[in-house]
Amino acid sequence: MKKGEDVHRQPFGTGENEISRDSRDLGFGAKVATESRLRFLNRDGSFNVRRTGTGRFGTLNLYHWLLTMSWTRFLGLVLLLFFLSNVFFGLLYSMFGEESLVDTSSEPFTNILVRGFFFSVQTFATIGYGTIHPVGFLPNIIVTLESYYSLLANALITGLVFARFSRPTARIIFSDNAIVAPYRGISALMFRIANSRNNQLIDVNAQVAFSRFCEEGGKTVRKFDLLPLERENVSFFPLAWTIVHPIDESSPMFGMTAEEFSKSDAEILILLTATDETFAQTVHTRSSYKAAEIKFGYRFSTMYNPIENHEPISIDIRKLSAIEQSEIVIGARAGGN
Numbered sequence: 001m002k003k004g005e006d007v008h009r010q011p012f013g014t015g016e017n018e019i020s021r022d023s024r025d026l027g028f029g030a031k032v033a034t035e036s037r038l039r040f041l042n043r044d045g046s047f048n049v050r051r052t053g054t055g056r057f058g059t060l061n062l063y064h065w066l067l068t069m070s071w072t073r074f075l076g077l078v079l080l081l082f083f084l085s086n087v088f089f090g091l092l093y094s095m096f097g098e099e100s101l102v103d104t105s106s107e108p109f110t111n112i113l114v115r116g117f118f119f120s121v122q123t124f125a126t127i128g129y130g131t132i133h134p135v136g137f138l139p140n141i142i143v144t145l146e147s148y149y150s151l152l153a154n155a156l157i158t159g160l161v162f163a164r165f166s167r168p169t170a171r172i173i174f175s176d177n178a179i180v181a182p183y184r185g186i187s188a189l190m191f192r193i194a195n196s197r198n199n200q201l202i203d204v205n206a207q208v209a210f211s212r213f214c215e216e217g218g219k220t221v222r223k224f225d226l227l228p229l230e231r232e233n234v235s236f237f238p239l240a241w242t243i244v245h246p247i248d249e250s251s252p253m254f255g256m257t258a259e260e261f262s263k264s265d266a267e268i269l270i271l272l273t274a275t276d277e278t279f280a281q282t283v284h285t286r287s288s289y290k291a292a293e294i295k296f297g298y299r300f301s302t303m304y305n306p307i308e309n310h311e312p313i314s315i316d317i318r319k320l321s322a323i324e325q326s327e328i329v330i331g332a333r334a335g336g337n
Contacts, residue, residue, distance in 0.1 A: 039267055040211065043174070045286035066160055067167060074164070078157055085153070086124055089146045090117035093139060100139040105131040124150040168276040170283035171196045176321035178268055178289040180247070181299040187247045189227070191289065192300060193272070194240040194320050201237045201274040201283070208245060208271075210252055212264035225252040227268075237274065239315050240303055261291040268294070298323040 041047060066074065093101055093116035101115050109115035109132075119132040123146050134140050178191040195201055208227045213220050228251075230244040247253050256264075268289040276283045301322035303315040 039288055039290050041267075041269055041286055041288035043287055067164055071164075074160075081153070082124070085149070086117055086120040089120040089123070089142065092116075092142050093119060093134070096136065096139055100134060100136055101132055102135055103132045120146065123147060124153075126150070166279075168279040168281045168283050170201065170272070170274060170276070170285045172272060172285045172287075173317065173320055174270075174287045175300070176293070177298075177323060178294045179298045179300065179323060180294065180296045181326055183244065183246060188230070189245040189247060189253060189268070189294075190242055190300065191268075191270075192240055192242045192303075192320055194315070194317055195237055196317070200277040202277055203233065203235055204237045204241070204272065204274040205233045206241075206243050206270070206272055207232070208243065209269040210266070211269060212252075212261075212266040214264060223252070224269075227251070227253075239313070240317075240320065242300065243270075258291070258294070258296045261294060264291075266291045266294075295323060297326050299326045300324075 066077075069077075090113060094112045098112045098115075101112065101119055103109055103115055109118065115132060119134075122128055122132065123143055126147075134143050173194045173196045175192040178189060180187050180189055182188075183190075206229060208229060210225045210227050211222060213222050215221075216223075227245040230246060234241055245251065245253075256266075270287050270289075271284065272286070273282060273284045275281070301319060301324050303317075303319045303322070305314045305316055307313060
C-alpha cells in the first residue's frame with residue numbers, strides 16, 4: 001500500500017485468482033465470495049453455507065444440539081425420553097406375568113402392562129410408594145438395571161438444564177431496516193440495536209462490513225470493505241444504539257444509488273461483541289442487511305417516551321424499527337450533495 005492511500009478503500013476480498021497478501025474475504029472463502037448469490041448472513045446470524053461428505057453422524061454434536069435447541073423442543077424431548085423409558089421397562093416387567101409385580105393397593109391395576117408402566121415411573125423417579133413391588137429374581141434384576149439407568153439419565157438431564165441456564169447468550173434486536181439518511185451535511189448508513197433482556201451488556205463493540213460485486217480488470221469480483229463507524233464501541237448499553245457509518249468520499253458506498261445497491265448484490269454484514277455483566281463473559285451476535293432492506297431518504301423516528309417530572313428516561317422498544325420520510329434530501333446518491 002502506498003503512503004497516504006486510504007485504508008478503508010482497500011478491498012477485503014477479490015476474485016479467486018486475485019487475492020493479494022493484504023486482502024481478506026472475512027473467512028467465507030474466495031469460492032463463496034465470487035459465486036454465491038445468497039446472502040452470507042441470515043437475519044438471525046446463521047450462515048448460508050453447507051458442508052457435505054462427512055457422513056450422517058460426522059457433524060453431529062449432541063451436546064451442542066441439546067444446548068442450542070429451543071426450550072420447548074428440549075422439554076418435549078425430555079418428556080418423550082421419560083415416557084418411552086417407562087414404556088420400555090414396563091414392557092419388560094409385564095413379560096414375567098402378573099405374579100412378577102404385586103399391587104397391594106385398595107384399587108389395584110388389573111392390567112399388567114399398566115401396572116408395569118406405573119411401577120417403572122415410581123422406580124425411575126425414586127418415588128417408591130410401596131403398593132407395587134417386584135417378586136422374583138428377574139423382576140428385581142430389571143429394577144436394578146432401571147435404577148442404574150435412571151441415575152445416569154437424571155444426572156445428565158440435570159446437567160443439561162443447568163448448562164442451558166448458565167450459558168450466556170446475547171439477544172440483540174436489530175431494526176428491520178437499515179437506512180441511508182442525512183447526517184451532518186452528508187449521508188450516512190444507519191441501523192439501530194437494543195438489548196431485549198434485562199441483563200446489562202458493557203463494552204459493546206460493533207464491526208460492520210460492506211459486501212458487493214463490482215467490475216475489476218474486466219471481471220466481476222466481490223469485494224469486502226470494513227466500514228469505519230462514527231463510534232465502534234460503547235462502554236454502556238442501557239437503552240438503544242444507532243450505529244452510523246458516515247458516507248463521505250472515502251467510503252466505498254459513496255455515490256451509490258439504491259439501484260446500484262441492488263444490482264451489485266450489496267450486503268451489510270454485522271458482528272457485535274459485548275461482555276455480559278451477569279456472567280462476566282463475552283457474548284456475540286451477527287446479522288446482515290441486503291439491498292432490499294436498506295431504505296434511502298428515511299430517518300429513524302424517536303424511541304423516547306415523554307418524560308414526566310422525576311421519572312427516568314425510557315424508550316419504547318416497539319419503535320426500534322420505526323422510520324419516517326426525511327425532510328432533508330441530500331441528493332439521490334449515497335453521500336451525494
